[in-house]
Amino acid sequence: MVKLKIPEHQVAGHQAKTGILGPLIDDSGKFYKPLQGDERGSNELAFYTSLYSDPRIPSNILKFFPSFHGSETIDASDGSGLHPHLILEDIVSNYTNAAVVDIKIGSRTWQPQSSEDYIRKCLQKDRESSTIKLGFRISGLRSVGPSNKLWQPHRKLLMDLSADDVMLVLRKFVSSDGDVDEPDVVFGSRVFVPVLEELLELKKWFEVQTIFHFYSCSVLVVYEKDEKENEKKSARAVVKLIDFAHVVDAKGAIDHNFLGGLCSLIKFVKDVLAGLGDAGNNVSKDEC
Template sequence: MATTDCQSTSGLRLRPCKHQVAGHLFEEGKAGSLVDDRGHFYKPLQMGPRGDREREFYEHIMSAVRNEQDELMDTEASHSGNLSDDGSEASVSGRTSEDDEEHRQQHLPFSVRNAVLLRSIPRFYRTVELDGRKLLELEDVARRYRHPSIIDIKVGFRTWYPTADTRYIEKCKVKDHMTTQAALGFKICGMQVYRSCQRAYWRASKRWCKQLPQEAVNKALVRFANNEAGLRPEDVYGGERGAIAQLRQLEAWFQKQREMCFYSSSVLVIYEGDAETAEEANVTIRLVDFAHTFAAEGHKDSNFIAGTRALIKALTGVMKLDYHDCIL
């Protein structure tokens, strides 16, 4: 994959990201994520292969999109002209309809077959260096919200990847079973909810999230979707523009793609904290954290698909719960 040279951050006015709910936080003397006045987010790269993988993931996406920008129209025209040929080959070779769909997907331009992914991940600008540390300069996904309510949910029934060493796998298995990851297929890593009546945020600590029992997860999901200004779970999770509809689009992309496997990645659900209606909430889903993303080598990412389905089922269920019975 292509490598982007690190650039200096001199001249930029950087400050701690106050809306970071999980991951790199300014806690216990640790260096956290930063933002600037342009709407850019600076995420510290982890040391070793984890940081390399996340950087390479973004650089691969950026390189693939750039390389096809000048050729996209010609590629689409060429592909559309060959659709009938693909169909005849399928009938002769005995390919199943699923095989034929995979074949068609593989020959679509990168930005077309991965359009859902490109909408879901933060935009990548470059890799920068600050005080000897490397950071990814990304889009600040909370920038366009006045009072962003955000929940970070790690997706999948397991966070370990098959090629990892035995010690790492066993460590992940223990953590997955100590949280709701292995049982539910997802876990809440952090969240903040804007309480409109108090004009302030309620934030869940890392410890609170780690100790959240399975039976309390639904209550947490209900609590996240209530901002004391009129919003309820059906406004945030339901509807044509809600979280569930967007998660289904993401799941549909995962069902087709065979290029990448995402372990220990998270879905962010973001909405306008002082909104009074579903339309004002402007709910959006973003996919983040790619330190454990690998080439799929033609295989379906069944772990992430199963986790996404489990999350959709949970969100569908909490829309039927009474908020007053779910106060944490």
């Protein structure tokens, strides 16, 4: 029986540490996500189950998804007994001091087939957050600075950011400290150059793929904040897609909702890089 614990780096979604059913991790780099009881759970399980054997997904795109190790019924974090969990890659387990941001992509988080009640709830949240204005919202963020100083803004503060706020949050995210109005952006190009490359690779696929529409799915950006570890190749900043409870069949059209939000995020990342001066200029102009 593996020893499971509550993840420190989870920045969005239901969190086990608040006493409710939430994900767990083990020491071998696995992330145990409780299956949601309704169709969301079965939808996400079905997505992961078929993803890695789907010949329509190009191999360079598979790296954007957490690896999947099946499902298992284990003791739930809330003490309610056995509960089925997805077994996924614990994305942050490779990092000594991971900085993480979760960005929910799309200006609409509900799929067309949703119930009226669900649409009403999502639409209200989309209107109250930056989702409708910016095409995404930051769902969570966590970063630990030099003297163990934690920067983890409350989700409610992150929900409804203006364009200027997003610029500041992204700049703080790549600073050593994070807790200042003029961030030092020391990790700026080391994070956002590879992140921009990956986002552009993802964009290229979203311009043509007519397989899935990803509603309420997030882009997770993770990088290594520990100065000693940061130079290692394994500590390269990564972009991952997570949360597939609301993925639906594309029915012949591209995912214009996700693509629009992704392009909006890309523009912010480019603007942050442009603001770094020379440090941000080592990405090809052709790609921008």
